[in-house]
Amino acid sequence: MSAWRDRFSAIVPRVAVVSHDLFMVWLVWQGLHRLRFGILPNPPEMPLWSTEIMLVLVAQGLVFWQVGLYRGLWRFASVPDLWNIFKACALGLLAITLGLVIYNRIELVSRTVLVLYPLSLMALLGAPRLLYRAWKDSSSERTAAASVRILILGAGHAGEALVRDLRRLGTYQPVGFLDDAARMRGTKVQGVPVLGKVSDVAEIARETAAKLLVIAMPSADATALQRVVIACERTGLPFRMVPKLSDVLEGRSLPGELKEVAIEDLLGRKPVLPDWKAIRHWLGARSVLVTGAGGSIGSELCRQCARHGARRIALVEIDELALTTTEAALKRDFPDLEYISILGDCGDPAVIAHALRLSEPEAAFHAAAYKQVPLLETQLREAVRNNVLATTTVATACRDAGVGTFVLISTDKAVDPVNVLGATKRLAEMMCQTLALERNTRFVTVRFGNVLDSAGSVVPLFREQIRRGGPVTVTDPDVTRYFMTIPEACQLILQASAIGTHEAIYTLDMGEAVPIRLLAEQMIRLAGKQPGRDIAVVYTGLRPGEKLHETLFHADERYRPTAHPQILQAEPRRIVAKEISHAVAAMRDASQSYDVERLADLLREAVPDFVPEQTVVDPLVPSPTVVPFPARNARKI
Structure with missing residues (x-):
């Protein structure tokens, strides 16, 4: 009825x-x-x-x-x-x-x-x-008389569309626009007056009794957005922003949704603009396998593959909760695809062989890795086992199974490595290079810098410290890092994979490095606090294995542009394949006997440019026990 x-x-x-x-x-x-x-x-x-x-x-x-x-x-x-x-x-x-x-x-x-x-x-x-x-x-409008009064910063197309959306909702009342364009002064947009410049926001917000500020400038660059955010912070009112069109199209924001200003909006880097046509042409109707599928990069990589044409995705993950969560999210958002979930350690030959038999992938993305720099300085055996030996196991299995493309997700820390993470990732790159000599499987290495908001990264740490009222801990006032967002990192991986070179190392031209001190201060301001007044910033000194500035490019790797303007291809350095294979085999034996000193020697010998950073530690601050790497010519006792 x-x-x-x-x-x-x-x-x-x-x-x-x-x-x-x-x-x-x-x-x-x-x-x-x-x-x-x-x-x-x-x-x-x-x-x-x-x-x-x-x-x-x-x-x-x-x-x-x-x-x-x-x-x-x-x-x-x-x-x-x-x-x-x-x-x-x-x-x-x-x-x-x-x-x-x-x-x-x-x-x-x-x-x-x-x-x-x-x-x-x-x-x-x-x-x-x-x-x-x-x-x-x-x-x-009559219903909105008792609703939230909103002042809109930006009287362009986004602001005009926002007014129409707000009127339909009926719970918000636009009281005015602010815009720096002189031609807009004194005009009306959708019947709402343009009251002044953005810099006048504090005074005009007080005069109009506004309760919320909305930044309607989705195309503004980071410099302009920083200026607008600072002006909004001076009012003491909450503020939101209209999402970028790319965020709406990629599903990161809903149409008409107002989002908080995120730290990536203020970093000053132009986002990667992928060639989606090339990616879909390469990825379309393929079966793919992703290791570490429950991690920050792995799960987003699965979503990107699902969104852009993959027909089957095999998820290999050792964490049962992460695997369950990722699979459920994929089935909810992309129900028409086929998913194969394998719980287990990808470094176990039986697990990866089982995954390859079930999924018959045409491309494999190896995202499983340990990546916490200070921790790995004290956990050499696990770093080698996961970052080197597991990579060798997966890459070899993919080659033997005839997988068309194997993609190793590496890091900028593999360039002139000074820590265990960088050295193990560099050795993993070298091992893939030896396997590529047989020319059965296409081996691709993708390097990128720090990923914003990934698990264990500095952004979630700062956010939690700010939530607790501080202090926010920064290692050194001069330390800088290269940053990108999780979607950008995964787009780079797919873009590099689609380029088509048999054996290559790709890296992103990431622009200028970002001072961590500036990152911390901007996050404090976005939380509505003032650095140094509401939230203290404390400098703790560099941690074991860290250096002040990361390096994106190696002096001996000749870089040339690719079809994508923001992706560069490095010429692989010459290696002796037999020596690398012997070193990895010896590491496997040393790992089984948990011989950390032997592993340290082998890592130094296999990666000649690995020079451990001599970290200066404050004697008053207790530091973790670090297994020292002996000097190259030191005599063993």
Whole structure:
């Protein structure tokens, strides 16, 4: 019964609209003819209903339906709807003329009526729609009288669209715009006045009694956005921003959603603009395997593959909760794909062989790794086992299974490595290089810097410290790092994979390095606090294995541009494949006996450019025990 009631309630308004439009067609046709022939001394008889009028209504009604006039709603009528009505009226005139020519050769039909018909009908169809929308908008404004008063920064297209959305909601009341363009001063956008410049936000917010600020500048660069954010912070009011179009298209924000200003919006780096056509051409209808699929990079990589054409995704993950969470999210967002979940350590040959048999992948992305720099300085055995030996196991299994492409996700710390993470990742790159010599599987290495908001990264740490009231701990006031977002990192991986070189190392031109001190201060301000006043910033000294500045490019790796302007390809350095294979085999033996000193020697020998950073530690601050790497020429005792 309720289903019939719902269907009836949905049909009735549509029938009313169709009836209204056909009545207007009858009214225009009758009215124009009576006006035209009414001036004659002996006007012809004009009945209210005839076969001619029936033909007019049928022809015009079919055109209305074909043009799609009844797919829209009067509540949201706009200029495009008026154009659609005019098109329907003009095409309707052609249909009516054709029908009447066939019926009676257009006898007793005035040519003046035919000329005036489409314009008159458009006026009578468009006016009620626009009046209805104006009435609904005014009703929303009356409802919004007691709602939240909003001051909008930016009077462009985004601001204009925001006002329309807010009025439909009815719970927010736009009280004014702020814009730095001189031509906008004193004008109105959607009836809302432009009250001044962005720098005047504190004074104007107080005068208008605004309760919320909204930044409607989705195309503003980081420098301009920083200036706007600082101005908003001075008011003490909460502020939000309209998301970028790319965030909406990629599913990171919902249309019409207001989001908090994120730290990545203020970093000063232009985002990567992928060549999605090339990525979809390479990825489309492929089966892919992702190790570490429950991690920050692995899970986003799975989403990107699902979004851009993969038909099957195999998820290999050792953490059961992460695997369950990632699989559930993928099935919710992309239900039509095939998913194969394998719980286990990808460094176990049986696990990876089982995963390859089930999924038969054409591409494998190796995202499983340990990456915490200070921790790995004290956990050499696990760093080698996971970052080197597991990589060797997965890469070898993919080669033996005939997987078309193997992608190693590496790090900028593998360039001139000074810590265990960098050295083990560099050795993993070298091992893949030895396997690539057989030219069965295409081996691709992708390096990038720090990933914002990834698990264990500095951004979640700072956010938690700020939540607790501080202090925010920064290692050194001069330390800098290269940053990118998680989606950017995964887009780089897919873009590099699609380029097509057999054996290559790709890295992103990441622009300028970001001072960690500046990152901490901006995060404090975004939380509505002032650094040094509300939240203290404490410098703790560099941790074991850390250096002040990271290096993106190695001096001996000749870099050349690729088809993508922000991706560079490095020329792999010359290696002795047999020596690398022997070193990895010896590491496997040393790992099984947990011989950390032997592993340290082997790592130093296998990666000649590995020079451990001599970290200066404050003697008053306790530091973890670090297994020292002996000097190259030191005599063992």
